[in-house]
Amino acid sequence: MANKQGSLGDRFAEITVVLVTLVALIFGGMYKSSVENASIPFEAQGVSLAAPKGWIQASVRGNEIFRASDFNSSGFATTYSVQKIAVADDATAPEVANFILMDRAQTLDAFKALDQNEVSDSLGRDAYLLHYVYVSSNPDATHASIPNIVRGADFIYLKGGYAYVVSFQADDQNYDRDLGRFYRFLESLQF
């Protein structure tokens, strides 16, 4: 059989295959972003935000006004939550941070605070940031699963006699990858 292997046309065809595949993957990546960044508006108690579309909004507890989890995450379901806590007018962010730390230490297993410092978010708002880690395990003792290491970040904002605590918790393996989307969530937050 005659073959045209190595011809110029063959090489162009080869390059075209690579280009078409790359274009498909780029469009696929863009579509992925559009699906992952899709949101639905949420408003409660003077706080408005863009809640991730497709996440499960859980019932809120205590001071929480918003809680949503991504159950497609591997391991611990990546979770965003917002708390609105009434504080004294002269309360400082480190004081609120200590209160949050005490609360988390009492309710979360193997809780460790990693660091805390004052930051400005991407909109220039002053916040106090806590990083921490804990272990999450299924409370059912017969459930055969290994506990997950969870990393968390709390952004604490003080405004008008309230502390707004915006939390991001994700499996240790997903934390860095999911952080970018959380920042976009943080940008959508108005109080």
Add this chain to the structure above:
Amino acid sequence: MKESHPVHERKHIWRDGFLLVVALCVFVGLVFALDNAMKPTFNATTLALTGVFLAFVPAFIWLAFFYIQDSVEPEPKGYVLAVFVLGGLLAAAVGIPVVDNLFRVSHWIYTNTLSSILGGILVVGFTQEFLKYAAVRYSIYNSDEYDEPTDGVTYATAAGLGYATMLNINFVISNGGVDLGAGMIRMAVVALAHAAFAGVTGYFLGRAKFESESIWWMPTGITLAAIFNGIFNWLLGIVTQPTISLSGAKDNAWWGLVFAAVVALATTSAVLALVRRNIQALKAAQGE
């Protein structure tokens, strides 16, 4: 470079394809029946090892048929096996990390119907079909042993089965083993689907080497295979969706196997018809 020798059709390639579908369905039935009758107990290691062994069964069946029947102008067996291994290695080194880690497909592809179809075609389909194409195009394609249009189908099927085998091994390892009956159905479905889509790419590869096709010929082939891949996986999800009633949940995995077998038979028949027509045209051009 110009070479010339009479064009043949390796008819057993089609028999191998049809026999793979039939033998796999029979094998799955046997595993299911034995699993139900004997109810074997495994520890974590033996369960994982059994799963990995079962992952090789579809490829073993196809290769066995191929080896037995490839007697007239035989294709070098080492090359077929090497392309099979290359397909598997590309899946492990590139395909699975790209789909699972870079695009994190499981996070968003099941959001809605459009995501399932577009994600299945643009990300999963193109990644998998390009890698199967690459396993052939950058290895055996330039060899003198690749001397018939049918060789495209042979080697692409080998690459597709290598890719499917690695997907199945990954599935077994990441789940710490699989239920024998349901796990074997899933592995058979994956193997049949990948062999079928690779056959489409193989037809385009076969013509790409020996005929003057436009530069869009091969991209069209990959795109078609990717579209089939994406739509198949979307439909498979619908077909195998568990049915929940008052008496409990009903697993529809068997319908998945039936669906995959029908798709594999239909695709193989279509590729067979196209290759035959192409070979007749080439023979006519050679004045036979």
